[in-house]
Amino acid sequence: MRRVARWLGPAAAVLVACGGLAACGTSDASGSASLTLYSGQHVQTAQNLVAAFEKQTGIQVAIRNDDEDALANQIATEGPNSPADVFLTENSPPLESLQDKGLLARVDASTLSRTPARYSSPQGDWVGISARVSVLVYNPGLIKPSQLPTKVSQLADPKYQGKLALAPQETDFQPIVTAYDRAYGKAATLRWLTAIKANAAGHIYPDNETIASEVNQGAVAFSVINQYYWYRMRAEDGASKMHSQITHFAPGDPGYEVDVSGAAVLKSSQHQAEAQKFLAFLTSPRAQDIIGTPGFGSRESVSFEYPLADGVTTKAPETPFSQLKPYPITIAELGTGTTAIALMRQAGLL
Numbered sequence: 001m002r003r004v005a006r007w008l009g010p011a012a013a014v015l016v017a018c019g020g021l022a023a024c025g026t027s028d029a030s031g032s033a034s035l036t037l038y039s040g041q042h043v044q045t046a047q048n049l050v051a052a053f054e055k056q057t058g059i060q061v062a063i064r065n066d067d068e069d070a071l072a073n074q075i076a077t078e079g080p081n082s083p084a085d086v087f088l089t090e091n092s093p094p095l096e097s098l099q100d101k102g103l104l105a106r107v108d109a110s111t112l113s114r115t116p117a118r119y120s121s122p123q124g125d126w127v128g129i130s131a132r133v134s135v136l137v138y139n140p141g142l143i144k145p146s147q148l149p150t151k152v153s154q155l156a157d158p159k160y161q162g163k164l165a166l167a168p169q170e171t172d173f174q175p176i177v178t179a180y181d182r183a184y185g186k187a188a189t190l191r192w193l194t195a196i197k198a199n200a201a202g203h204i205y206p207d208n209e210t211i212a213s214e215v216n217q218g219a220v221a222f223s224v225i226n227q228y229y230w231y232r233m234r235a236e237d238g239a240s241k242m243h244s245q246i247t248h249f250a251p252g253d254p255g256y257e258v259d260v261s262g263a264a265v266l267k268s269s270q271h272q273a274e275a276q277k278f279l280a281f282l283t284s285p286r287a288q289d290i291i292g293t294p295g296f297g298s299r300e301s302v303s304f305e306y307p308l309a310d311g312v313t314t315k316a317p318e319t320p321f322s323q324l325k326p327y328p329i330t331i332a333e334l335g336t337g338t339t340a341i342a343l344m345r346q347a348g349l350l
Contacts, residue, residue, distance in 0.1 A: 033271045034060040035278060038075065038084040040068025040171075041261060045303040046088060048290055053281045059274050068094045068171055075266065076101055085269040086278050088129070091171050092260045093178075093337030095126040100336060105265040108276050114283035115308040119260045122332050126264035129282050130291045130305040133324050134176060134257045135246040137215050137230050138222035145247065148222060152180060152255025155224070156195035163221035164196060165203040165211050168349035172208060172226050172259060177340035179254035179327050186343065193347035204349075209233075216244040224255060228304035231316055235304070251325035258326045261305065288312040 039046040043065050050061045064071070064084070072094035075082050087104075089095055098104050104125040112120055112127055119128030136148055143163060149155055155164060167173060181189040197204075205211050208225040212233050215223055230246045249255040263282050265275040281287050288307035292314040306314050306321040313320065344350045 033274045034062065035085040035271055035274055036083050037061050037063045037086045037088060037278070038071045039063050039065050039088045040071050040090050040094065041088050042090075042303045045291070045305075049282065049287055052286060052290060053278055056281065056286070057277060059277065061278070072097055075103060079103070080268045082266055082268050084266050085271050085275040086263060086265055087126075088261070088263045088282075090132075090259070090261050091175065091337075092126075092128075092262055092331050092334055093171070093174060095121065095262050095264055096331070096334070097336040097338070098264065099123060099125045103267055105267045105269070105272065105275075107265065107279055111276070111280045111283050114280075114310065116310075118330065119308055120262065120331070121264075122330075126262045127279055127283060128260045128262050128308050130261045130288075130303070130308055131321065132172075132226040132228050132259050132261075132305050133248075133319075133326060134172070134224055134255060134259070135227045135230070135248055136222055137212055137225050137244055137246050139215050139218050139220075139244050141218055141243065142221040145245075148247065150250045151253050152176065152224070152249055153184070153192060155199065155255075156192050158195075158199070160221075161199045162202065164199045165205060165214060165220040165223035166196065166200040166349070167205045167208050167211050167223075167225075168344055169206060170208050171337070173224075174337040174340040174344075175257050175259050175329075175334050176224065176255055177343060178334050178337060179257055179329050181339060181343065182329060182333060183254045183327070186339075189343055190347055193343060193349060197347055197349050212244070216242060218243065226259060227318060231304040231318055248319075248325075252327055254327045254329075256324075256326045257329075258324065260308075260331065283309055285309065285312060292316075 046063055050063060054060055068089040075084055075098060099121060106124050107127045112124055115128045138148055180192060203220045208229045211223045211225055212229040214220050227246060234242050263279050269275050288309040289312060291305055292307040292312055304316050
């Protein structure tokens with residue numbers, strides 16, 4: 001794991017943030033309601049957003065950090081007894097899964113109106129907060145730009161054996177598999193997954209931070225990651241230490257995927273009004289500016305994501321969100337990710 005921590009273990013995170021579950025999401029010393037946030041977002045980004053919310057509202061927030069799929073499964077297991085008030089994710093499928101289980105409360109209409117409807121729940125049960133886009137990260141010393149695939153289907157070409165890296169356990173990879181399935185069907189997707197598993201033999205990594213680092217160091221030629229990993233690594237290590245570059249797949253290709261980070265209020269929350277205030281804050285200009293301001297200070301986001309609220313743009317030196325040309329797939333079509341997970345398991349990638 002890189003210097004910018006992504007996850008804390010669930011038990012440790014709860015004890016550090018809450019002093020145990022019994023202390024979470026109840027009341028502070030003054031009797032005011034406090035919130036428990038289950039966060040699958042980057043730790044520092046969530047911390048900075050929470051700090052700004054607490055300062056603005058006086059409402060205290062205890063954060064539990066973990067992988068978003070693990071947290072979604074925990075919420076489903078806890079059901080109406082979950083101590084969570086709000087769930088913040090990196091990707092939409094975990095939110096869609098909880099929505100399908102009837103565990104999410106409807107988001108206030110005024111909050112939903114602040115970000116484009118196509119990046120939020122079609123049913124209005126969660127709201128889009130930020131976005132990322134998938135890119136090819138490559139080391140020019142190992143592979144020339146002209147040798148890179150222009151379509152995600154070409155990752156299966158045997159000529160890339162030993163050159164490709166994958167992190168199939170990353171939830172960021174699931175939307176690409178879902179998009180591929182939508183474009184080519186399940187049989188073709190299974191063949192593709194089997195082929196890219198063979199091409200990535202020896203270079204299967206636990207997460208995209210590791211992939212970005214390994215490509216940059218010249219351990220492997222290229223991979224597919226979300227753009228923010230590369231920009232964050234450059235900000236951490238300095239431009240002089242960057243030996244890798246990024247590029248997009250061809251416009252409209254299933255590998256050219258926009259992923260949405262969202263937030264929801266749990267239907268079981270005992271602090272509905274405060275939880276809705278938190279979602280409203282996440283879509284406010286203040287919070288969106290934190291997301292769109294790259295850096296490592298207390299007023300900045302380290303995730304290098306795209307803010308989604310109207311009128312707020314990223315200050316990172318990256319392709320403007322309005323100029324991206326991703327595969328046309330809706331939030332509803334991305335769904336819960338269960339088909340993608342099943343196909344990856346069948347291919348032996350999970």
